[in-house]
Amino acid sequence: MTLSGMTGFARSERSGVYGSISVEARSVNGKGLDVRLRLPQGLDAVENPIRELAKQRFNRGSVSITVTLTAPEGASAASVDMAQLEAYLHATRNLVDKGGVRAASIGELLALKGVIISEETGLDEDQAAERDAEVVNAVEAALDGLKTARLEEGAALRTVLEGHLDEITDLRDQAANCAAAMPDAIKARLQVKLDELISGGVDPDRLAQEAAMMAVKADVREELDRLKAHIDSAHALLDAGSPCGRKLDFLSQEFNREANTLCSKSADTQLTNIGLALKATVDRLREQVQNVE
Template sequence: MTGFARAVATHGGCTITWEIKSVNGKGLEVRFRTPPGFDALELAARDRAKTAFARGSLQAGLTITREASEAGIVIDSDKLQALIDASRPFVERGEASPPAFDGLLAIRGVLKGEDDCADDDREGLEKAVLVTFDEALSALKSARREEGAALSGILSTVLDEITALRDQAADVAAARPEAMRDKFAAKLADLLDGDLPEDRLAQEAAILAVKADIREELDRLTAHIDSARILLDGGSPVGRKLDFLSQEFNREVNTLCSKSGDSELTRIGLALKASVDQFREQIQNVE
């Protein structure tokens, strides 16, 4: 969900520039920085952003400047005189000093220059601002799509790693019942210093095998892997779905680790946790 886009257009001697930066976000959040007098356009621009994107934190900045060839410094004499007249009673009563000319010029709206395009065909200018914003959104979408294409390959590789580890865990699990029976028999023989009836040995080993059975977790893990691949191959926004699916990955792997009774399965479980964590980190970039 990261990206940057810039769109520039001209209208009536004014240059319109939009810059949009996108970073990761669980939902869609759009923040605007606009010149004074253009705040009303934020609602329409926000609706356009919601149509274009589903997730991400966007920061959009708008600047409007008059082209240098037509630029000029203009003093709003009426506003300047109004400020002088408003200050006169305070000066006559000795409550304030006469206002300095440079101080008056520093008041917003008194001195007009290159940035003052707001009064030039206001309706047409606002339409041009929104059209330029659409162009910036389109450019940002292209940038994010390129990032997504690269990210898809990374996620597929991580899923391949999870699949391989899942298969390793299945191989270890297939050999566990017999190994558990032998291990259990050896421990009991040490404790009892004698033979244990075969039927009792088989019963106790079966109970332990049921408690340590991870086939259900492996089956669910396989189903989650298949679901993740289907989502990655789809064209619609899938970030939220993948985020939820990663939690299911983590739940199954945690259960597998808790049932582990030997070092090899524990090693595989920890490797699975590392791969799942990597998957969760990467999908934060997915819309």
């Protein structure tokens, strides 16, 4: 499987005795799959097949499909509905006479709904069936193009995500090798503080007990182990491909939780700086994960 993004655009066209068909398909990020159709009047029969085509190709994203159908030259005519026009004129006459509004221009009147009547030459049953089939074929081609665009975005996203994971791995290793996180360093810091407060030294046994308690509170090895496990899981999800966006989003939350714990346990400037850098990298990772299907 290949990683896929959620944004893209594609277009396809067809033509025949029914006229010309133009299809535009575009998608943006979405928590689930939301398919929105804009079809010309008379194409209701193809709505369900088109939705199925989208469901077969995508799992997440807001997908918009617009179908435009243009009749062949000479197959349509237009006329003015005089009764409708008179109704609009009568409705506005009182306002015009009172000086509340200006009289509408001929262009404005003709633009009103129902004034212009489109009279199209009807297709026979076979021609209508051919048109509907070609509409579905055109939509299928556009959706295939949209899927290709989303896969191209996914390839670019994978490079970015792997870069962020490499940064997290490096910071995790820095934290593991940080001297301030070692039990001996914790014991030494406690010895210095106690020596400052108590003259004559400190009982070695008591020092060992206090150092052990501090070591437990400041020990970040468990967080570092979980970070390594999360890194391995993220790489496995990228290798498996889409749909994995939701799982990566959950995993990025776990990364953030471990980074926060690392900062809260830190009693050393070096380890704190590593934790803050880790948080910043995790934020960038999660931002990009939102684009993954």
